[in-house]
Each structure stands twice: as C-alpha cells, then as structure tokens.
Amino acid sequence: MRCVSRAGRMLVCSCNFITDKDIEETIIELLDEDCWQLIVPAKVYHAMQKRGRCCGCFPNVVDIIIRTTEQYHASRPSTDDQIFDFMTRLKQFHEENRRADLERRHKSHRAA
Numbered sequence: 001m002r003c004v005s006r007a008g009r010m011l012v013c014s015c016n017f018i019t020d021k022d023i024e025e026t027i028i029e030l031l032d033e034d035c036w037q038l039i040v041p042a043k044v045y046h047a048m049q050k051r052g053r054c055c056g057c058f059p060n061v062v063d064i065i066i067r068t069t070e071q072y073h074a075s076r077p078s079t080d081d082q083i084f085d086f087m088t089r090l091k092q093f094h095e096e097n098r099r100a101d102l103e104r105r106h107k108s109h110r111a112a
C-alpha cells in the first residue's frame with residue numbers, strides 16, 4: 001500500500017508507519033558510516049529500531065535503497081568505475097535475495 005501525505009512523504013511501511021523520507025535518511029546515515037556497505041531492508045529497519053512484520057514493503061525498500069545509494073555516490077567524488085561496480089554488486093545482491101525469497105515462498109506454499 002502506498003499513500004502520499006500532504007508533506008509529500010510517501011508511506012512505504014504501513015505496519016511501522018515509515019515513510020520514504022525516513023528510509024532515505026537512514027540509508028544516507030548508513031552510507032555516511034561506510035559508503036561501500038551493502039544495505040538490506042533489515043539493516044535499515046534495525047537502524048530505525050523497527051522490524052519487518054509482514055515484510056510486504058521490502059521490495060519497495062530495496063528500490064529506495066538502490067535509488068538512494070546511486071544518488072549518494074553520484075554526488076560524491078567516487079569514480080564512475082567504482083560506482084558502476086558497486087551498483088552492479090548491489091543490484092545483483094538484491095536480485096539474488098528476491099529470487100531466494102520467491103523460492104522460499106513457493107516451497108512453503110507447496111508444503112501447506
């Protein structure tokens with residue numbers, strides 16, 4: 001579910017009432033600590049002292065992580081090669097996680 005508030009913030013996680021801006025700010029704080037770390041939704045939520053409940057928002061959080069990380073590095077003195085390599089690794093990492101998650105859901109659906 002996505003809702004846009006009057007302040008232009010989009011509600012991303014309805015379980016925890018977390019907006020896109022909350023997530024972006026947390027990602028930037030994490031990148032300020034280590035700009036080359038791989039960030040996953042659980043790490044973002046842990047930093048916000050929240051946790052995934054239904055985790056239905058995680059695919060949107062992954063999109064925000066990729067977009068925010070790309071913008072973060074584009075505005076800093078990283079080389080194009082460094083950014084390209086890192087973004088390739090980040091997207092590949094999230095794609096593998098997404099596939100593993102789908103597989104897990106498929107297996108648990110068959111088992112039920």
Ligand code: FES
Nearest residue numbers: 013015053055057
């Ligand atoms: S919508 Fe985010 S944990 Fe449920």
